[in-house]
Each structure stands twice: as C-alpha cells, then as structure tokens.
Amino acid sequence: MTSTAVTATPATAEVTALQTALAGEHAAIYGYGIVGAHLRGGARVGAETAYDAHRARRDQLRDLIVERGATPVAAAAGYRLPRPVETATDATLLATELEERLAAVWLDAVAALEGELRGLAGRVLQEVAVRAATWRGGSVPFPGLTGEG
C-alpha cells in the first residue's frame, strides 16, 4: 500500500517528462518545415517565427536534460503527417494540429514536473495555445486538455 517500488524516482520522472516534451518539439519542428514551404506572405512569416520558437525550446530542453546527466532524445528519422499537405489551407490546418497536439504534450509535462519546471511548462503551454489560436482563428476553453471542454 505504501510501496512505490514500481514508480519512477522523481529525478527519472523529471527527465522522462523533459524527454517527452523534447520529442514533441522535434516533431513540431519537422512539421513546421512543411508548413512554411506551403505558405506565403504574413502566414509564412508566422510559420518561420513558430519554427524558430520551437527550435529555441528544443535547445533549452536539450540543455535541461544534459544538465541532469541524461542524453537528449534525437529527432526521429521521419514523421507521418496526418494527411497530405498541398495547399496553404492544408498547411494552416497542419500548423493548428501541431500546436494542439503539442499543447497536450506540454500539459502532461505540467502534471509530471514540479516546482520551477512546472512553471516553465505552464508558460510554454500558454505560448503554444496562443499559436494554436492564431492558426485556428479562435480560442478554446481548455488548451491541451483532451477529452474535456
């Protein structure tokens, strides 16, 4: 009843949460490469800004993981897109989905992390939600909370 033998130690849980977020950022970076290629003008600029933001977040996560004596997870060799991206509309939809799914990843990080890192995850979630709303053209009541709201 009081045994916690099968649960991860706090340090391991923290690294796992950071690795999960890093893996999500890798995927988003890949996705934005495709998004940007299909957009022009202001939307293109928005995609490039988001791409840069995700790369910066990736680098921060790598540092945090290395600081904890672990090896940062690498990007996958390839990612499957939910559907073909051929038009600007497809690209905008993909960008929305990337941010929405990343919101779920970061919300999981909020729950898994503690203290300052949890605060960081909460701030990242806000940025992700703002970008999702920008692509979507509207807000949602509970960003990242799947199956609710």
Next chain:
Amino acid sequence: MDQAGPSRRAVLAGAGVLAVAACSGGTRREAPEPDPDLPIRALAIDGVRRLVDLYDVVGRAHPSLGPELAPLAAETASHLAALQQPPAAATTSASTPTPSPTVSAPPTVAGARAALARAERHEADLRVSQLARASASLARLLAAIGASEATHAVMLSATR
C-alpha cells in the same frame, strides 16, 4: 540500463504530435483524499470570478463589443465552472464569493478591450504562479485555464 536516455515513450510521444491523436497520459486516477488543493483552488476561483465580473460589466457598458466578447466570456465562465466542479470546493470554501462592486467599465471601447486584455494577461500569470502549489490534477486544470486566458489576452490586444 541507460534509464536517463531517450525512452521509447518519449519517442512515441514525439510521433504523437504528428501521427495519431495525442494520447494525453496525465489523467491517472487519483484517490479521493482530504483536498490539499482547496486554498489554491479558491485563489484561482477568485481570479476567474474577477474576469467574469469584468466581462459582465464591460459587456453592459459596450454592447457593440458583444459579438467579440461573448465567446471569450463563455470560455471564462466554463473555467469558473470547472474550478468549482468538485463539490468540496463549492461547499467547504470558507471564503464567500467577494462581490466586486468596484469593477467598472472603461468609458471607451478601446479602453475596455485593453482593460480586459490586461486582466486576462494578469490572471494567466497568476495561474502559472499557482501551479507549483497544486496537485498534478489541479495543475493540469490551472495550466489549461491559464493558456486560454493567455489566448484571450492576445486576441483582445489584436488591432481591429
């Protein structure tokens, strides 16, 4: 062996951003217990209620903002409802809802939007500051609400 190395779960989650529907893994069952979240939940409720009141006052003073504010006000109301959902929070909270008679609407439409944007941004910051003291499950809710508030702030700040 290399427990700190890239875990399979992490890699799968990365694919989840792009491949299938993201499986939100944070909803592990938590046993009912005396609610240590009560104080922080009450703080969040107070904050969200301030926003509800402000939307109400601004909406009355500036009916032309109605169509723009209605969805945001509705989401804010849903934040309040979600925070009040556990009966414990609603019934055992000692603090009576503080009426906010001091809330008043800025005279201009632009001023009203700016005031709402500032209030949403302020509350979004408070939500982050409340995370560390909350349980994992309440932290999820607070973080999601904060993300919505941050979104509202940006939308209200957008030039029209």
